[in-house]
Amino acid sequence: MLEELEFGFPILSMLLFLPLLGAIGLWTQRDTELIKKTALGVALFELALAALVLLRFIPESAAMQFTERLNWIPALGISYHLAVDGISILFVGLSAFITVLIILYSWDTVQDRAKAYFMSILALETTIMGIFVSVDLILFFVFWELMLVPSYFLIKLWGVGADRHYAALKYVLYTLLGSVFMLVGFALLSLNYHDVTNTYSFDLLDLLKVPVPVSDQLLIFWLIFMGLAFKAPVFPFHTWLPDALVQGPIGMSVVLAGVKLGTYGFLRFSFPLLPDASTNATVVVIVMSLALAAIVWGAIIAIMQPDFRRLLVFSSISHLGFVVLGLFALNFQGLQGSLLQMINLGFTTAGLFFLAGFLYDRLGNTLLDNCGGIASKMPLLATFFLIIGMASIGLPGTNGFIGEFLILLGAFQAHWVYGAVAVSGVIFAAAYFLWYYERAIFGPIGEHVPQVLKDLTQRETIIAVSLCVMIFWIGLYPSPFLRMVNGSLQAVMDRLDRGSIASIEQDRTLLSHARALEPERQDWAMAIRNPESAIHNPIAPEPGGKD
Numbered sequence: 199m200l201e202e203l204e205f206g207f208p209i210l211s212m213l214l215f216l217p218l219l220g221a222i223g224l225w226t227q228r229d230t231e232l233i234k235k236t237a238l239g240v241a242l243f244e245l246a247l248a249a250l251v252l253l254r255f256i257p258e259s260a261a262m263q264f265t266e267r268l269n270w271i272p273a274l275g276i277s278y279h280l281a282v283d284g285i286s287i288l289f290v291g292l293s294a295f296i297t298v299l300i301i302l303y304s305w306d307t308v309q310d311r312a313k314a315y316f317m318s319i320l321a322l323e324t325t326i327m328g329i330f331v332s333v334d335l336i337l338f339f340v341f342w343e344l345m346l347v348p349s350y351f352l353i354k355l356w357g358v359g360a361d362r363h364y365a366a367l368k369y370v371l372y373t374l375l376g377s378v379f380m381l382v383g384f385a386l387l388s389l390n391y392h393d394v395t396n397t398y399s400f401d402l403l404d405l406l407k408v409p410v411p412v413s414d415q416l417l418i419f420w421l422i423f424m425g426l427a428f429k430a431p432v433f434p435f436h437t438w439l440p441d442a443l444v445q446g447p448i449g450m451s452v453v454l455a456g457v458k459l460g461t462y463g464f465l466r467f468s469f470p471l472l473p474d475a476s477t478n479a480t481v482v483v484i485v486m487s488l489a490l491a492a493i494v495w496g497a498i499i500a501i502m503q504p505d506f507r508r509l510l511v512f513s514s515i516s517h518l519g520f521v522v523l524g525l526f527a528l529n530f531q532g533l534q535g536s537l538l539q540m541i542n543l544g545f546t547t548a549g550l551f552f553l554a555g556f557l558y559d560r561l562g563n564t565l566l567d568n569c570g571g572i573a574s575k576m577p578l579l580a581t582f583f584l585i586i587g588m589a590s591i592g593l594p595g596t597n598g599f600i601g602e603f604l605i606l607l608g609a610f611q612a613h614w615v616y617g618a619v620a621v622s623g624v625i626f627a628a629a630y631f632l633w634y635y636e637r638a639i640f641g642p643i644g645e646h647v648p649q650v651l652k653d654l655t656q657r658e659t660i661i662a663v664s665l666c667v668m669i670f671w672i673g674l675y676p677s678p679f680l681r682m683v684n685g686s687l688q689a690v691m692d693r694l695d696r697g698s699i700a701s702i703e704q705d706r707t708l709l710s711h712a713r714a715l716e717p718e719r720q721d722w723a724m725a726i727r728n729p730e731s732a733i734h735n736p737i738a739p740e741p742g743g744k745d
Contacts (some may be wrong), residue, residue: 208266210280210331213247213290214324216240217297221320230312234305237316241298244323248294255287257681260689262333262403263287270337275388275398279333284686285465285537288679289330289457292544296456297323299664300449302657303552307448307559308356315356319449322348329459335384335400335467342429342459343377346370352450358558359445365438366446372428372438380425383418387471390414405471415475422468423485430460430518432485433492440511448555451507455514456548458540461521465537465690469525473694477528485526486612490619492519497626501633506564507554509634513590514547516623523620524605528694532608533687538679539601542672546590546598549665553583556658560651569638575651580639582654582662587635589669591627597672 220240227233255263262281270278282290300319308315325348328341346369353366387405392398394408410418427435443451469476496516503509517539524536556579557564557572573580589596592603602624610617654662672679 208280209247209251210264210266210282213244213251213294214280214327214331216244216247217320217323217327221317221324224313224317224320227313233313233316234301237320238298238301238305240320241294241301241323245291245294245298248291251282252287252291252682255282255682257284257678258685260284260685265333270334273398274336274400275391275404276336276400277334278337279401279403280331281333282331284683285462285690286330287682288537288541289462290327292541293323293326293330293457295664295668296452296544296548299548299552299661300452302661303555304447304449305657306655307555311355315352318348318352322352322453326453326457326459330462333402335387335402335405337400338466339377339381339384342380343374345459346373349450349453353442353446356447356450357445358447361441362445364445365441368438369442372431372435376425376428376435378425379421383421383425386414386418386421402467402471410472410474412474415472416478416481419468419472419475419478419481422463422472426460426463426468428460429463430458430522431515432460432522433488433495433515433519436492436515439515440508443511443514443551444505444507448551448558451551451554452548455510455551456544458518458521458543461518461525461536461540464525465533465687469690470693474697476526477694477697482526482528486523486616489519489522489526490616492516493523493620493623494626497623497630501626501630503630504566506557506566506569506634506638507551509630510547510550510554513550513627513630514543516627517543517547517590520602520605520620520623523616524608527605527608527612527616529608529611530687530691531604531611533691534680534683535601535604535606535608537683537687538597538672538676539605541679542589542597542601545665545668545672546586546596549582549586549662549669550590552658552661552665553579553586556654566634566638570642571640572651573639576653578654578659578662582666583639584635585666586662586669587631589673591631592624595670595673597669597676600673600676 217240220237223240224233224236227236251264260283262283265281266279268278270276297319301316304315304319322345325341325345329338329345332338332341350366350370353369354363357365359365384400387410388398388400390410391405391408399405424435426432428438431439439454442454446454464476475481493516496512496514496519500509500512500516503512521536521539521543524532524534524539526532554564557569560576561568585596589598592598592601606617606620606624609620
């Protein structure tokens with residue numbers, strides 16, 4: 199049965215299925231201009247719904263809010279369970295925002311099979327939104343896998359490289375390989391739940407109520423890690439990424455580089471469900487070593503790239519290393535910085551890929567040898583290039599600074615070596631961006647640069663301005679964003695600090711106290727319906743805990 203709805207209507211289901219219904223609606227249309235306008239209208243309506251959810255979201259709370267729950271396959275404990283909390287709420291807004299920008303960018307750049315393209319973009323938005331609002335592990339996995347369908351066709355059919363068919367297949371096969379391991383990990387969690395309760399469940403809130411033996415946690419952690427690492431991708435599971443980002447269309451590159459699905463999974467599932475494994479010393483050393491290798495190796499390789507899109511590929515690997523570093527620093531500042539940086543990359547890295555697309559549309563490539571002196575011909579592009587690029591390397595006053603500062607603070611708290619190595623990545627990042635910018639934008643005019651170059655169009659300017667607004671908003675006033683995530687992150691930290699069994703015992707104590715104070719609320723589900731309750735969520739922080 200569907201739980202009482204906080205909006206009076208199922209807003210998360212609307213967010214989930216509106217793009218899919220829009221994609222189906224495009225199928226019946228023939229006029230290309232009408233198809234574009236319809237796709238943009240659907241994306242803007244989706245963004246409006248996401249904004250409504252963000253505005254009504256109660257900050258500083260660990261609660262699962264706007265919950266919708268229906269039994270789907272009761273015999274297996276699989277449910278249609280949607281909700282958002284501080285871990286997922288910002289991703290909902292980011293996904294809707296990026297989709298609008300992709301449609302605006304594609305307005306004039308996609309002429310071949312435009313209807314199928316915009317249908318694929320909207321279908322892709324549905325799968326991404328499903329990943330972020332799913333609380334049931336199997337429902338999450340369904341959207342995780344369905345994302346491959348539109349992604350494959352977007353890279354294969356609308357890619358710009360000669361090897362786009364190979365890139366599309368490689369991306370799908372790598373992700374499927376990791377997903378097999380992750381599904382086994384999810385199944386083991388359900389079997390563990392069955393051993394304790396004699397019933398099956400894949401619901402996150404149910405699974406949090408039963409302890410998982412430490413030995414089993416380690417096995418399950420690495421199984422889930424493989425699925426998340428391939429998708430993220432975490433170094434050295436990144437080998438599909440250069441092909442997909444260089445060979446695929448700009449819209450797909452924006453999604454893959456700007457929406458961090460894999461690292462989201464660590465916060466959503468690995469840390470709260472497997473706290474003892476996540477804090478295991480061997481696990482932490484291995485993952486932190488991979489993160490530091492990604493930071494330094496990715497930045498060094500980026501310096502060597504003669505092509506701007508390939509530079510962005512390795513820059514993305516380096517930036518993801520920072521995210522993983524902050525996560526496995528296992529302190530509040532690290533988690534804060536990592537989650538915020540995941541959102542930041544949706545504006546900075548994605549923004550740089552949009553700029554790469556603007557260059558490609560005018561020059562036919564993004565090779566450094568074919569650029570030079572662009573500032574004199576396209577001052578607007580050069581200006582936005584500088585702003586977004588400086589944000590990507592963490593200039594104070596931009597969103598990148600806030601995220602990287604918190605991550606480095608968390609890394610130094612964990613161990614000074616982690617922080618010291620990570621700082622070198624910041625230096626290398628400044629080097630590769632400024633080196634490329636100086637030569638491509640202010641260097642001598644290249645031989646292959648056309649005599650006449652059109653500056654940014656109105657739609658392109660809207661994209662660039664929108665990204666810059668978010669960059670400076672988060673950089674100058676991050677408080678609203680941090681308040682949204684703080685409650686859930688503190689809940690995760692408390693669970694990591696206490697471990698699985700201690701957390702469950704404390705949650706039971708809190709629940710028994712709540713029932714003593716409110717005898718009429720004997721049903722656990724009633725507590726879930728109250729988003730302001732501090733005890734409805736099994737991973738909520740204990741009273742009097744840290745802010």
